[in-house]
Amino acid sequence: MSAELEGRAFLVGDDVDTDLLAPGAYMKGPIEELARHCLEALDPDFARSVRPGDILLAGRNFGTGSSREQAAQALSVLGIRAVVARSFAGIFYRNALNLGLLAVVCPEWDGIARFDRVRLDPRAGRLVHLASGRSFACRPIPGHLLEMVESGGIVPWLERRLAARRAEGAR
Amino acid sequence: MAETLAQKIVARAAGRSSVEPGELVTCRVDLAMLHDSGGPRRVAPILERLGVGLWDPSRVVLVSDHYVPAVDPESARILDLTRRWGRAHGVARHYDMLGICHVVLAEHGHVRPGMFVVGGDSHTPTAGAFAAFAMGVGASEMAAVLATGEIWLEVPETLRILLDGRPGPGVVAKDVLLALCRMIGLGGAGYRAIEYGGEGLAGFAMEERMTLANMAAELGGITGLVPPDRRTLAWLERAGVSLGEAELTRWRSDPDAPVAATLRLELDRLAPQVAAPHGPANAAPVDEVEPVPIDQAYIGACTGAKLVDLRMAASVLRGRKVAAGTRLLVAPASARVWREAAADGTLATLTEAGAIMLPSGCGACAGYGAGVLAEGEVCIASTARNFKGRMGAPSSRVYLASPLTVAASAVAGRIADPRPLLAERREPEPIGEEAARVG
Structure with a gap:
């Protein structure tokens, strides 16, 4: 993953909850099926309208509610590469990073319309609205966490750590 | 430090x-x-x-x-x-x-x-x-x-x-x-x-x-x-x-x-609260909330179906009936809560009032188990969350309240203040672990 990413902005409001992101009725089934119903109670066309590479721009307290990580996973399955929000619910934030989905806190973004192109630099902590050139400060993701996200999340990261430990032990 | x-x-x-x-x-x-x-x-x-x-x-x-x-x-x-x-x-x-x-x-x-x-x-x-x-x-x-x-x-x-x-x-x-x-x-x-x-x-x-x-x-x-x-x-x-x-x-x-x-x-200045759809922060004192007719009253979940919660509901329901056209579902939070509520008479009070008992579990709270809502239905629940579509159909509407207010609403068939019903009792009933515990 490159340090910066650029994509189409997809906008949602405040307090988008995990029941909207991962509806309970589909929690038993495969993630691909669940992802088709992601946010459907908010916008019935959401899963059909997002395109791989989109960046979700959200209001405050994004991902509030359950610890179900399918809420973050469904967004990844739909091709969303990053969620930028004014603030996140704590468990969703951890889940997103643990699953390799960038979650970036940007308290003050505004003036960006649906499908406008934006560029995100998670390391420096900056969101740029390409049409206006306006730049919004984000909270940079700490280096060790970004490393985990870029390796695909906590499982591949742990896999590497355990393999290194085993190699050490074998020597 | x-x-x-x-x-x-x-x-x-x-x-x-x-x-x-x-x-x-x-x-x-x-x-x-x-x-x-x-x-x-x-x-x-x-x-x-x-x-x-x-x-x-x-x-x-x-x-x-x-x-x-x-x-x-x-x-x-x-x-x-x-x-x-x-x-x-x-x-x-x-x-x-x-x-x-x-x-x-x-x-x-x-x-x-x-x-x-x-x-x-x-x-x-x-x-x-x-x-x-x-x-x-x-x-x-x-x-x-x-x-x-x-x-x-x-x-x-x-x-x-x-x-x-x-x-x-x-x-x-x-x-x-x-x-x-x-x-x-x-x-x-x-x-x-x-x-x-x-x-x-x-x-x-x-x-x-x-x-x-x-x-x-x-x-x-x-x-x-x-x-x-x-x-x-x-x-x-x-x-x-x-x-x-x-x-x-x-x-x-x-x-x-x-x-x-x-x-x-x-x-001491707090009134019973009711949170309107679709979020717990939409709370207001019960007397400021419109007395909306309800299809379902639900006492369940980790938040609202412990023994103390069932006793609260029973303190309102004793000698009263659930309103016609409204259903009251109760899912005790655990097997032990079932046993203790059976032993102290709480379960009998609930069922005599017309409550329908459901198995212990997360159940309808998260839309996983029995008791989910149809399109357009209105529910008042003792659970923690009333997010859109969580308890069933996306157009269903869930209000959150205490077990006391949920029980009072089940009796009235609409959102109702439990205080007048409690005031009719001569003695307040002990509901915490001060009440005799059995089992």
């Missing part, structure tokens, strides 16, 4: 003499709790991929509560997989269809002051009623905990919530939480540790304190802590855990410990 209760527990779990808010630390986990939904079916493939087993099966508690009892082959498969996984990994403590995880942990004395607990469920902070630092995580992070016994953490600041005075008739812990949700907003605690205090706290029974800690999730706290007192020790004693008085002084914040903010709530 003066420290908060949260700092003291995190420092102990991190093997440090002290920690400061904002520091990144790695904590050793004292107890990992996982359930059938986010548990084995999600963590087993990850552990296989990592090629590791459980770091310590004696520190793991498994609870089947989300898909119980099975309603279709898929939920049956999930429960079967959960049982097999527990057996294969030597998890001796698998509570299979015995109740909702957070209530089961408390009933069996698994959560105690000073412990560092990680649970695969957002309402894991319920254990904070026993002064355990308890945080919810997703399945991948749980798998990492099961593999290593460790979790990283940014030491949180503390938001102190002081409860002053005594609540009037008809006002209980659930009303306190809904009022707090309105005051600071959903997620307003910003992943800080919430710590309850104030002279009003002592009056809350342990199960009521569990409600306070439970809904730290809705307030956005990483955890919700209640400092221990004699009631805490008495509850644990009954659960087979004997702790000395020294634990009471050890696990509390230093008086001058710096906190991010302090919030005060005057309990």
Whole structure:
């Protein structure tokens, strides 16, 4: 993953909850099926309208509610590469990073319309609205966490750590 | 350096003499709790991929509560997989269809002051009623905990919530939480540790304190802590855990410990609260809420179906009937709650009033089990969340309230204030653990 990413902005409001992101009725089934119903109670066309590479721009307290990580996973399955929000619910934030989905806190973004192109630099902590050139400060993701996200999340990261430990032990 | 209760527990779990808010630390986990939904079916493939087993099966508690009892082959498969996984990994403590995880942990004395607990469920902070630092995580992070016994953490600041005075008739812990949700907003605690205090706290029974800690999730706290007192020790004693008085002084914040903010709530000025669809922060005093007709009243979930909650409902329903055209569903939070409510007559009171009893489990609260709503239906529930579509069809509407207000609404067939019904009783009924406990 490159340090910066650029994509189409997809906008949602405040307090988008995990029941909207991962509806309970589909929690038993495969993630691909669940992802088709992601946010459907908010916008019935959401899963059909997002395109791989989109960046979700959200209001405050994004991902509030359950610890179900399918809420973050469904967004990844739909091709969303990053969620930028004014603030996140704590468990969703951890889940997103643990699953390799960038979650970036940007308290003050505004003036960006649906499908406008934006560029995100998670390391420096900056969101740029390409049409206006306006730049919004984000909270940079700490280096060790970004490393985990870029390796695909906590499982591949742990896999590497355990393999290194085993190699050490074998020597 | 003066420290908060949260700092003291995190420092102990991190093997440090002290920690400061904002520091990144790695904590050793004292107890990992996982359930059938986010548990084995999600963590087993990850552990296989990592090629590791459980770091310590004696520190793991498994609870089947989300898909119980099975309603279709898929939920049956999930429960079967959960049982097999527990057996294969030597998890001796698998509570299979015995109740909702957070209530089961408390009933069996698994959560105690000073412990560092990680649970695969957002309402894991319920254990904070026993002064355990308890945080919810997703399945991948749980798998990492099961593999290593460790979790990283940014030491949180503390938001102190002081409860002053005594609540009037008809006002209980659930009303306190809904009022707090309105005051600071959903997620307003910003992943800080919430710590309850104030002279009003002592009056809350342990199960009521569990409600306070439970809904730290809705307030956005990483955890919700209640400092221990004699009631805490008495509850644990009954659960087979004997702790000395020294634990009471050890696990509390230093008086001058710096906190991010302090919030005060005057309990005697609080009215019963009702949160309108579709969020717990849409709360208002019941007398300011439109008396909307309701199709369903639901007493259930970790938040609202403990023994104390069922007794509250019974105190309103005794000698009364559920209104025609309204259904009252009750899903006791655990097998033990069933037994105790049967023994003390609470169940008979509920069913004589017309309540329909459902199995113990997460049930309709999260739209998983029996009791979900049709398009356009209106429900009032003692649960913690009323997000759009959570309890059933996307156009259904859920109001949140205390078990007292839910029961009063079931009698009226519309949203109703429990206070007039309670005032008709000559003697208020004891509902906490002060009431004779059986079983």
